[in-house]
Amino acid sequence: MLSDDFRPQNGFRRFPAFNFDMPSRAFIKLLLLLRTINRNKSETANDFERTTPPMLGLPARKRIHDRIRRLFGGMPCRVQVAALPWRAGENGLEVMLITSRGTGRWVLPKGWPEGSEPLCEAARREAAEEAGLSGKILPSEAGSFYYRKARDSGEQWLCEVRVFPMQVTGVAEKWPEEKSRKRRWFSPQVAGRLVAEPDLGALIRTFQAPATNEVAA
Incomplete structure (x- = not known):
């Protein structure tokens, strides 16, 4: 009707x-x-x-x-979180991307929040599990982007990914998903061109390091 x-x-x-x-x-x-x-x-x-x-x-x-x-009457949008790992490199700001397990595309560490954990903490956990990174994460998101997640059943879920900047202070030599992923530092301009999602690319290219007093412990 x-x-x-x-x-x-x-x-x-x-x-x-x-x-x-x-x-x-x-x-x-x-x-x-x-x-x-x-x-x-x-x-x-x-x-x-x-x-x-x-x-x-x-x-x-x-x-x-x-x-x-x-x-x-479309399906509701599901929320994921992603970390935007960054550091001050020799030639300026650098951000880290990792490869996806399925297609080998360059992506940010991302995943689902667990239980009642704050979204920024979920993003930090994903960075540790998928990229072996530790550091200080911003409690407020830098932005978000959308993508479609394919399920084993063939169904596709529309996901909104909320992105939290994370200042990297430690890079582990071994981490839980090291055998299935690669990781690499890029300049924001290069990283923005490598990711598939246009909104994410724009977010990365325009990213600026937050003030020190804005970053969580």
Whole structure:
């Protein structure tokens, strides 16, 4: 059944209004996708998320994605955490990336929070397990990005990954996942080009080391 927002009025279908500005191309893309209302609901929401133009800022894109998921009954977004390991190198700021176990892509250490642990502490734990890193982590996130996590069943979960900067003070020679991952330091510009997610790449390229008094123990 169509909601009141979509019931024809005077021969025209009414569309929900958004409370933020969108460039005209993005708005036209939204209208075209809303015309596919009779298609599979979750597929429509996923199409919009995949085709949202990068000209929109991350907060605006996040609001659009959340609104579309609610509108079409899409699956809720699952939250993961990631550490953004950094250090002051000889030639300036450096960040560490690791390879994923499945595809060998360059990624940040990331995973699921466990129990009631703070998100920043979950990110620090993932950095230790996946990259053998220890250090001081910022309690507030530097930003977030989205990606699709493939399940063994073939289902894909939309995940929001919240990224916490971590000043690295120790690099272990052995760590739990050393046999399945590589790790390497890069400049932020190079690391931003190596990751697959555009929002994550932009976050890394523009990252600046936080003030010392902002970093947790």
